[in-house]
Amino acid sequence: MNSTVIINILRFILLLAIQVAVLNRLDLFGFLNPYPYILYILLYPVNGNKALLLVSAFFMGLFIDMFLNTGGPHAAASVTLAFLRPTFFKFSFGVSYEYQTIKINDRLSPERFSFILISVITHHLILFLLEVFRFNLILTALLHTLYTTLFTLVICIITIYLVKPAKT
Amino acid sequence: MQQIVNFLFKNSITLLFLLLLGISLSFTIQSHAYHRSRTITSANAVTGYVYGQINKVEMYFSLSEENQKLASENALLKNMLFNKKDTVLATVPPSLGIYKVIPGKVIANSYSLQENYLTINKGTADGVKEDMGVVSSLGVIGYIEKTSKGYSTIISVLNKKFRLGAKIKKNNHFGTLTWNGKSTGFAQLVDVPRLATVVKGDTIVTGAESTIFPENIPIGTIEKVYIDKKTNYYTLDIRLFNDMTSLGYIYIMENKDREEIQQLQQATVPPNE
Structure with missing residues (x-):
């Protein structure tokens, strides 16, 4: 139990640091930045404290907003993703997910892939709609969502594969 | 009462979510x-x-480039110092006397959003206040939005909320500088009257009515000319002198007479109802 808490705190800090120091300044093709900090929300223990997840996801988003000067869309998207996470679990792994021990950071199965995909899409859609915040630019927001989703998805899956051996 | 407590307890996660959202x-x-x-x-x-820490590391990658910029600016200043009679040099505004200049450095830059902001390493402790103009050796960058003790954020030219009075240098026709959110190299000068003669390649500089910037700070050159069908004004695409994607040292302009001017304007114009 104790080591889980420490791992989650470390994961929070590490993902935030990598996001701020490296990934926010990629600007691939001038506008593409992946946001794999949502891995913190995805990898949070399945049966962990839900209130704690909501609050920590909120602050994760808020810190990112602070560093990016965006105002609040990252916080809103992260909180929503944290809240909808159990629904996505049910959707991807079946109704009785709490009784199996689900591990997201394991070999990529269709269930895990669909879970990550649907989470990333939800998060990015809310993020970009709130970030653009203009009806006449909805198409731009949707295009950004599409491209960034692909980018984040690739980075997330690579990260999970790379970090896997470290966990015991 | 019991039911209310029960309800709150049962839906506590949802309520917390709604609060945070x-x-x-x-x-x-x-x-x-x-x-x-x-x-x-x-x-x-x-x-x-x-x-600041990240920037310290990053700075090493652009040292020679920064040196080049500073050296060429020094050369320009020396040139002016040694040729004092030559007063037509474009980059120095004649009204510099009322402006105090604070040097600073960009430590964070964004240019891929619709509303972009920069962060610099100077704040209220160095005399930076809100609504001061920010320029580089090449031209206008933006103005100060928020300040803390040691840091400030700048509304960049590449921000849809950015507005600045600007003019065509040759014939003094005014327009408003805005950004349409499409390209980092171009801004738009809108509401230029149709009787103005606009030629591709003409220089755009800051206007005289601004209390944030000195007059005649360079902005860019005219790249394309459109006619706005709704208003019958010109809209010009301006190629910016500054590469907004790589900014280093900047200068913050403090207008010492700004309060006086604003007080005078407020006293003259009755507030709109």
């Missing part, structure tokens, strides 16, 4: 409302420190 949505809406309205900015000690 409400807070973040209010931050978002607030940030889009009007300028200087945001609460969550990178002008605070923590983010400023982190960006």
Whole structure:
């Protein structure tokens, strides 16, 4: 139990640091930045404290907003993703997910892939709609969502594969 | 009573979610409302420190480039010092006397959003206040939006909320400088009257009516000319002198007479009902 808490705190800090120091300044093709900090929300223990997840996801988003000067869309998207996470679990792994021990950071199965995909899409859609915040630019927001989703998805899956051996 | 408590207890997660979502949505809406309205900015000690540290490392990669820029600016200044009779040099405004210049450095830069902000390493402790103009050796960058003790954020030219009075240098026709959110190399000069003669390649500089910037600070050159069908004014695409994607040292312009001018204007014009 104790080591889980420490791992989650470390994961929070590490993902935030990598996001701020490296990934926010990629600007691939001038506008593409992946946001794999949502891995913190995805990898949070399945049966962990839900209130704690909501609050920590909120602050994760808020810190990112602070560093990016965006105002609040990252916080809103992260909180929503944290809240909808159990629904996505049910959707991807079946109704009785709490009784199996689900591990997201394991070999990529269709269930895990669909879970990550649907989470990333939800998060990015809310993020970009709130970030653009203009009806006449909805198409731009949707295009950004599409491209960034692909980018984040690739980075997330690579990260999970790379970090896997470290966990015991 | 018991039922209310039960209800709160049963739905505590949902209520917490709605509370947090409400807070973040209010931050978002607030940030889009009007300028200087945001609460969550990178002008605070923590983010400023982190960006400062990252910038220290990054700076090593562009040392020679920065040196080149500073050296060419020094050469220009020396040139003016040794040729004092030559008063037509474009880059120095004649009204510099009322402006105090504070040097600073960009430590964080964004240019891929619709509303872009920069963070610099100077704050109220160095005399930086809100609504001061920011320029580089090449031209206009933006103006100060929020300040903390050691750091400030700047509304960049590449921000849909940015507005600045500008003019065509040759014939003094005024327009408003805005950005349409499409390209980082171009801004738009709108509301230029049709009787103005606009030629591709003409220089655009800051106008005289601004109390934020000195007059005749360079902005860019005319790249394309459109006629706005709705208003029958010209809209010009301006190629910016500054490469907004790589900014280093900047200068903050403090207009010492700004308060006096504003007080005078307020006293003259009765407030709109």
